[in-house]
Amino acid sequence: MSWIDIPDGSPFGPENLPLGVFRHGDEEPRVGAAIGDQVIDLAPVASAQMLDGAQLFAQPSLNAFLALGRPAWRATRNWLLDLVSNSAERDTVEPHLIPQSAVGMQLPVEVADYVDFYASEQHATNLGRLFRPDSEPLLPNWKHLPVGYHGRAGTIVASGTDIVRPSGQRKASDATVPTYGRSQRLDIEVELGYVVGTPSTLGKPVSVEDFEEHVYGVVLVNDWSARDLQAWEYVPLGPFLGKSFATSISPWVVSLDALAASAVPLPAQDPPVLPYLAGKNLVNYDITFEVYLNGHLVSSPPYRDLYWSPAQMLAHLTANGASVRTGDLYASGTVSGPEKNQRGSFIELTWGGREPLLVNGKHHTFLEDGDELTISAWARGSDGSRLGLGLGEVTGRITPGSRDK
Template sequence: MTWIDIPDNSPFGPDNLPLGVFRLGDEEPRIGAAIGDHLIDLAPVASAQMLDGSQLFAQPTLNAFLALGRPAWRATREWLLELVRNTAERDAVEPHLIPRSAVTLQLPFEVADYVDFYASETHATNLGRLFRPDSEPLLPNWKHLPVGYHGRAGTVVASGTEIVRPSGQRKPPGADVPAYGPSARLDIEVELGFVVGTPSTLGRPVPVDAFEEHVYGVVLVNDWSARDLQAWEYVPLGPFLGKSFATSISPWVVSLEALKDSVVPLGPQDPPVLPYLAGSELVNHDITFEVRWNGQLVSSPPYKGMYWSPAQMLAHLSVNGASVRTGDLFASGTVSGPEKDQRGSFIELTWGGREPVVVNGEQRTFLQDGDEVSITGWATTSDGRRIGLGEVTGRIAPTAG
């Protein structure tokens, strides 16, 4: 399928070709496409072939490319597939193959806005039981709309960025008043992020069937969460400082076209949704994540059981007339499955800290300074092949100051 030598276990086979931004030494950042253990430096290849818009691949972000829209995205993917499949292209491409180990990967796009949803019924139920043990776990609105909140775009960071432990107010159990200090219940959230390319018009909602006209592809997301700050502040206006300090994303953006064979039907929704959230072909993706805590596999959350589809998230995000912009990122919320080893956050995995897990021989609940978390993911196609989403990592640093 390709003239490029690709290891059998590579997440980046010739059908994937995700785009990202890299820096080689002291050179300016620019755009590449991952394949096997290498990336293709696209700017010189496109320039030599006099490709329309070739200068966009010399840009330090994907934003200008994302703004071109779906016809250009499709044409670019067809060009990339030709580059790696056709042996006649070898002489043009091979000089611009760079080992991925030789480059530093950057934030792939400039984030315009960031919205985080809460689309897993299992996760929402688990947190409802933990945060509101004397009430129904799901609030009355949860099955009528994709619940979400606006995050902080300026603290979305590239994979590998050190995560400084946040400080804030938290009210320990039994205390009469809150105290200020570093979070003692620092957590992760395994999520799938959707990257907007084509903007919409202010005042005009994006219908569910227009999802693919606006969204280019996906990234892995780790929405770091300070659970003690969150528990004290989230009533009545929801997440704020417990969420806004850092959100990490993977460096490679995998296109929707590369994921098309992993599409699965959306599960049943009861009660029926309102018309603007309804559609005859609402889908999810068969995606599996793996979470490693200091190198040890602790969880494998499945995405295909999510209650709300990405098209519904986008439709709800914009139904009040809010516009989307090139570079917008919206995330699924924590991905959790029904089994304990499928939970996508440590607050669920350890049931609020009451059921520690053993990590490298040590009982653990929440993150300690020096801990590193790595999340990987892949889509499964109908014939069993994997389309890798890469990896998002982060190491916890002590509180600043």
């Protein structure tokens, strides 16, 4: 319960309280917490209560707060819960509630490094069938390790940023040489991103048991993909220009503590994983995404049955001694379910462009200039009901790139 009025259907209920960075008018960007359709301006509230570290909420990113570690994260969450549930705090908080419609949301973290995984068996199987129809869809290593690649932290952008259609080399199936030009097969990837707070030590792997000591929370990720560029360049070293031009993330970071009510056991893995990836309490989260093309729902991918857990992704990321830093972001890879309307990319939804989607009377395959994509997501509780625990949304609109040369 909260003394703050929360509209019905709001993703930001009183148990959620995600953190983000906002700008109000000409004021400097700073940290706020979302509740209902409002933002709590945390810096003046913390200062009024003379909290240690109040100045951290006046920063233009969450990095300084994230670096404090789990005890401080938990103490801050308990403070926030008291602010919104204890009516005695009303006089302190109410003057610092700002409508979300009156603020501009910023990138919540300064991203240090970015890693993208490939953790959905349904997605990997679908792409295997598309790309290698005469072979086994999953490559031999896929069920032994969380496959991933290092991305470009500098091209991670805030939700609402326009996405410029990328250019690069692409080669038609009937051509003998490649051409250079704008991507004609621009796509999305529906993903869940994990935000690292506490850094690790170079040379010391992070165990699956220590996942929650390092990861603060999650954001929505749309890892835009140029499939024609990717198809020509990815052998033998994997994704490069087809992936590195832009990755959008949502503005609100939902804490793992808030998500705890939606945790579900990781599905069985066969064959058994190696010891460094094994654990007794590995979980996923019961989250359902919704993908909207120009305002029309086209897919609802489920996260809960993802093959690899976030703890295993972090353990594998650091297995060779690689360290993580405050602000690191790693993402799940495209999330797809077993049904056609649960696929998390247009290459799957349209089966390589051969089965167009009919949306508002128009056939769609890959993204066209002017298309707007919005991904939202909700978590569900142990009883299967939708919690007041939304992840907000991540949006981007496609704009034309430079002319072909």
